[in-house]
Amino acid sequence: MSSYKETFVSTQLGKVRVWEKGRGKRVGFFAGVGGLPKWTPFLDRLSENYRVIAPALPGFPGGPSSEPLDGPLDWVLAVGDVFDAAGLDGGDLIGASIGGAMAMEIAAIWPGSVRKLVLIAPFGLFEEAAPVADIFAQPPNRMVNVLSGKPEDLAAYYKVPDGANPGDWEVQALNANIAAASIIWPLGDTRIAKRLGRIDVDTLLVWGDNDKVIPQSYAKRFATDLGGKSKTQVIKNAGHMAEFDQPNAVAKAIAGFLS
Template structure:
């Protein structure tokens, strides 16, 4: 009965139509070790358009977190690649490796298989961990990076010090992998600066059944691996230009981690703090966040394509940016930023 009348399942199918309408197609890549990665790629890739890899966080799947960004980014001239990380959205791996480094290697292999040699990357929360590792491991592939509320500078000892609302990985997993409405309700309140006032348990049960019951063990292992023995001194320093974006009221990864990351990267980075937003800044402030992403990559794209694409390409990018700004109101027709259903870490 629940599956037949599931609002969550219906909405997931609606997101499929959103991606198809944006000119993307679902693709499956099977890697050499047996890992299978599901992702959305341009139906007709254009080498003249800068490719952008969008990596989701620890939430439902890639569609739920990036659907509202497709039209404005496409109108601005990007080719978009939107993967599901391993153990999300049908992607899986047979081996025991649960590190963000392994996720990064798999995404790099997927981009190679798609024929994309150089690209920009945007990662939200846990997706930012993977994006950071990609930039460190594959500097010849990753041109620039945007890291959104990505606590890559976290240390294991931070949990015991009281920096977070949880004190150990098991407690974190109980919230990030909610199996009961009270835990999902807690996740919503931690993620949003202004959470919805009405959060019916029946809707939460539906969401949990559809989105939170697959690969639970593997996802718990991802969380444990992410935190265990983590030290800032072991974190490599990426050299690509990096934009760090943070919600001022983030309760999952406090803003202190954003400042810590900026100090770690120094002159290669800039930090943007978005007011009246929490950890789910990509949902609460989608238009503002999208403008930061476009400005960061488009300015670079104009300069990097100038030598071999000529003035016509520059005018196209600038014109696309102006068109995107004039049509930015269309983002209001995308999924509401107050939705509880795209929580991520």
């Protein structure tokens, strides 16, 4: 992996780490469960065609503490601040999983702020007939099996890097999960259904064909209820974290849609 740039920007909640790589059109990335403890091959692939900007959301690795955030309004304003401070206003935005739930809020609440939207298996809806999995109620160290079609690779990605303090690393992962729970506990229903009609930008829905967290049938409901035009692309041999499992295929699908 070639080098990427790390900067820090200020928001009302605190300092936010921003990772950036590549040239060309701006495209923002909000990561999903666990955030970005390390750089990823997906961001590399994306940066071959775009200037990729990946800011850390509150509570996730590199972000300020999410402790002060009490509810959806606090969350949306805090993520809105991150979006602005990272210079993403008016650009394209990709949101994966929990990051997808927040990306939809930005597009719904601030019209014109997002040019084109990409959602990789976003949280936000819940259907009793095909329930979203309880990602937190998993046997110890088995969350990776639910998130990814390549659980060993994902476990290796989350592993403490050489020289890092295991306590700090564990606390970082804990805080990311606390932030995730703060947004999606207990069902993953963020009530976005009430706001989907406000999202009037072109949207690409990306879904792994073996998503064990959010059934593929949800893509259909998003496509029907979104206010703008949408297209769905299913990625082969991929789980919930399709961008982790198949970075090339997901980056290619996104490049095709954004160009």
